[in-house]
Amino acid sequence: MENSIYLDEARDPLIIAEGWMKDGKDVAIATVVETWGSAPRPVGSHLVIDAEGNFHGSVSGGCVEGAVVTEAIDVIDSGKAKMLEFGVADETAWQVGLSCGGRIKVYVERLG
């Protein structure tokens, strides 16, 4: 119920990404683009990552952030966007999953 009418600039992933960019850092932005079942974060949620693996925001409430950060560093290097899929069905393909039983699709792209 904590709906602030103004952006929480210190915690807003897109504001942080812009700040990192201004500081000359390489940045990747991950976005939840699709969810099935009970996904912990809604479509449109962001995780932003820098080349050192620092991150802000969340795409799953903690379940798959580690894997997204690893992929994001790849994306920063290559400049090529990736579509990642996580969920119970992918447990063999991915070392991580969503314990709640949902599935999510996360788009990871480089900023700039």
Add this chain to the structure above:
Amino acid sequence: MDPYALKTLNVERRARRAAILVTDLGDGRDRIVREGDQVAGELGAAIAKAFQSGNSGSVEAEGRTFFLNAHLPQPRLMVIGAVHISQALAPMAKIAGYPVEIVDPRTAFATSDRFPDIALHAEWPEDVLKRQPLDSYTALAAVTHDPKIDDFALKAALDANCFYVGALGSRKTHAKRVERLLALGATADQIARIHAPIGLDIGAASPAEIAVAVLAQAIQAFRSRGLEATASARKSESILEKHDA
């Protein structure tokens, strides 16, 4: 993501204006669409829907897949009058997802005892609205019954295109109010946007029931933003068709 798109998006979000980031998931190209920008075709229809609902999602259009990330400002409710109705309205609106602020210069009314955990301004609307301007993602309900307090706020809400403007008072009271607002420079179209008597007609009797009626009307106004224009355009089209036939 294009750095310019990110900058533009953050400017819009900071200013409490709605914007959608449209990303072509095939080639990664993206752009910002602001509310009111004209986008043609299937993609345009999907964008209009996303502005309406605030929901993000993927859409197939023109043989491509786009992701629409809708960034709508947090809608809020500004209540003029720290009265009995407001005591019920404030917690209800908060629960429904509409943060509330209450403005009333009468310090006997605007006390934190009467309004625990609610943003409260024991000041004139003129002073509060100068600091915190209204916008199209704000609903305003004027419930003091006192023209000295309500009128300025109502005119400001109409000028800022608040998505909902409601005013407490009988039809007779409202007729006098209309005269005063016209004298303040309000147009007939603006006057027509005021919901008065305030609240959906559910036969509300107690202050708490009136609060339910006001909140429901504000939510209805929010969820049908922009639809009136389309509906009236369709209506006049059908009248024209009939006329031609």
